Amino acid sequence: MWELTYSELVFLDVSWRKCNVEHVQMAISDFQRRDRRFGGVDS
Numbered sequence: 001m002w003e004l005t006y007s008e009l010v011f012l013d014v015s016w017r018k019c020n021v022e023h024v025q026m027a028i029s030d031f032q033r034r035d036r037r038f039g040g041v042d043s
Contacts, residue, residue: 006036006038008031008034008036010027010030010031012026012027
């Protein structure tokens, strides 16, 4: 569980077998928009 401290997870509404390039691109795009603070607060 300690390894999950700063992990970034994406949950899709499709099964793994139906996951395609568009879903992966959507997950990457979502990841790029995230505001990472690593436990800090906004200044």
